[in-house]
Amino acid sequence: MESLGRQSYSRKEKSLGVLVSNFLRLYNRDDVDLIGLDDAAGKLGVERRRIYDVVNILESIGLVARRGKNQYSWRGFGQVPPVLSLLKEEGMREKFGIIPCVTNSEMVLYDQVREEPLKLSPDDQENSPSPKLDSKKEKSLWVLAQNFVKLFLCSDDDLITLDGATKALLNVSQDPMNMRTKVRRLYDIANVFSSMNLIEKTHIPETKKPAYRWLGAKAIAIAEARFLAAPASLCDRIEPRKRAFGTEITNFTTKRAKTDCSKDRKHYESQNTCSVIKQEQCDSKTAVKRPLPPADTSKKTNAGKSNNQSIDVLENLSSAHTLQYCNHELTGLLGHYTETWRTWHAEFGRK
DNA sequence: ACATCCCGCCATCTC
DNA sequence: GAGATGGCGGGATGT
Numbered sequence: 001m002e003s004l005g006r007q008s009y010s011r012k013e014k015s016l017g018v019l020v021s022n023f024l025r026l027y028n029r030d031d032v033d034l035i036g037l038d039d040a041a042g043k044l045g046v047e048r049r050r051i052y053d054v055v056n057i058l059e060s061i062g063l064v065a066r067r068g069k070n071q072y073s074w075r076g077f078g079q080v081p082p083v084l085s086l087l088k089e090e091g092m093r094e095k096f097g098i099i100p101c102v103t104n105s106e107m108v109l110y111d112q113v114r115e116e117p118l119k120l121s122p123d124d125q126e127n128s129p130s131p132k133l134d135s136k137k138e139k140s141l142w143v144l145a146q147n148f149v150k151l152f153l154c155s156d157d158d159l160i161t162l163d164g165a166t167k168a169l170l171n172v173s174q175d176p177m178n179m180r181t182k183v184r185r186l187y188d189i190a191n192v193f194s195s196m197n198l199i200e201k202t203h204i205p206e207t208k209k210p211a212y213r214w215l216g217a218k219a220i221a222i223a224e225a226r227f228l229a230a231p232a233s234l235c236d237r238i239e240p241r242k243r244a245f246g247t248e249i250t251n252f253t254t255k256r257a258k259t260d261c262s263k264d265r266k267h268y269e270s271q272n273t274c275s276v277i278k279q280e281q282c283d284s285k286t287a288v289k290r291p292l293p294p295a296d297t298s299k300k301t302n303a304g305k306s307n308n309q310s311i312d313v314l315e316n317l318s319s320a321h322t323l324q325y326c327n328h329e330l331t332g333l334l335g336h337y338t339e340t341w342r343t344w345h346a347e348f349g350r351k
Numbered sequence: 352a353c354a355t356c357c358c359g360c361c362a363t364c365t366c
Numbered sequence: 367g368a369g370a371t372g373g374c375g376g377g378a379t380g381t
Contacts, residue, residue, distance in 0.1 A: 011379050014357065037370090049359070052372055069366075069370065139373065162355095181374060187356050210354085256357060256378060 009256050016053060016188050017195030019046060023054050024196070024227040027064075027074050035064065035072040053141060057192045060145035061087075077224040084153065091150030144169065144182070145189045152199065152214035159204055159211040162186050197222060 012018070022044050027035055037055070041048045055072050058064045062083030064072045147169050151160055166183050190212055193199045199212045 009379085011355090011357070016356080047359080048370085049372075050357090052370090056372075141372075177375085183354095184356060184375075185373090187354090191356080 011256070014256070015191060016050070017191040019044060019050060020054055020058070020192045020195050021227065023051075023058075024063075028077070028224065028227045032074045034067065035074055037070045037072070053188060054192070056141045057145045057189055060142045061149060061198075084149065087146055087150050088153040091147075091154035094150075095154050141185060141189065144185055145192075148186065148189050148193075149198075152212075159202065159213055161204065161209050161211040162190065163209070164211075197226075 023040065026040070026043060035055075037048060037051050040054075041051045044051070055064050055066070059066060059072070062075055062079040063077065065075050067073045148165060151165055151168055162183055165186055166179060169182070169186075190199065190201070194201055194212065197215055200215050202211055202213050203209060204211050
């Protein structure tokens with residue numbers, strides 16, 4: 001415990017992107033139904049507050065759905081394309097008053113989603129308790145995330161800068177402070193989506209300004225396979241060059257100290273603490289230790305104090321699960337999901 | 352210096 | 367009233 005206390009702080013290891021990757025690897029399984037927020041926080045070794053960020057963003061694209069107090073359900077990657085379709089439709093309507101052409105196969109999935117009360121926009125909620133609440137919803141991370149996605153789906157531009165997104169998603173004439181706040185949120189959202197491979201960070205060639213490119217459905221299919229805790233060989237093959245998100249479970253250690261920042265850390269020790277876990281996770285030889293932990297939703301773990309538990313869970317995920325999935329399902333899965341997504345690729349995946 | 356974004360305070364909502 | 371939720375922005379970290 002205490003030995004971890006003085007461990008130097010690395011911001012990247014604590015990023016939302018890493019957290020989301022870990023979250024997805026933890027819950028992207030067939031046997032997952034309900035996700036308890038406390039449980040997630042405990043297993044991932046973060047505060048509850050961060051889990052809210054994660055589920056809000058994931059909910060915006062249909063990966064999870066709120067089921068009640070403290071409870072979300074895992075909907076899975078298969079739910080994303082229909083949601084993207086709806087977002088595109090909604091975005092186009094808002095923008096041009098046009099509904100894009102929808103193919104038959106698209107309609108099937110589209111209808112499936114519609115049957116359930118999938119929360120797609122705040123207005124879908126039949127009862128709007130108060131105008132105040134509405135205005136709060138408008139500002140929510142969830143809505144912002146959806147609008148961010150719409151920008152990509154409905155824009156002709158291949159690249160979107162955060163600046164541009166901020167302006168597009170805010171009424172012009174916002175005060176600079178409000179702007180700053182929004183940009184912070186967009187950074188959060190962009191981190192999450194890029195760690196999922198939905199978008200990728202790049203630069204505007206001319207200006208060198210940072211920008212994001214929509215990668216689309218096909219990329220998600222790959223991402224999904226990736227979050228099944230693939231073995232090293234596969235990890236390396238499908239891991240994008242840019243960020244190493246999705247390979248480390250690292251949110252269980254040091255916190256940023258308000259004042260005590262470790263000066264000795266000049267750069268991210270790119271694969272430091274995590275590399276141990278990363279290696280282990282991808283090393284099939286170490287992958288036979290303990291049986292999988294039961295989905296323990298009853299345990300109220302105090303976020304941040306569950307380091308050992310986190311490691312246990314992650315090791316389990318990385319060992320037994322890796323073998324299980326890799327040996328039996330991964331090969332088939334890749335093909336299966338590529339197939340499922342192919343229909344959508346033309347629509348959502350640029351190039 | 353500027354870009355990025357973690358962290359946790361605290362207002363608000365829900366039970 | 368207590369606990370859940372999540373907007374918000376200070377300020378630390380990264381480039």
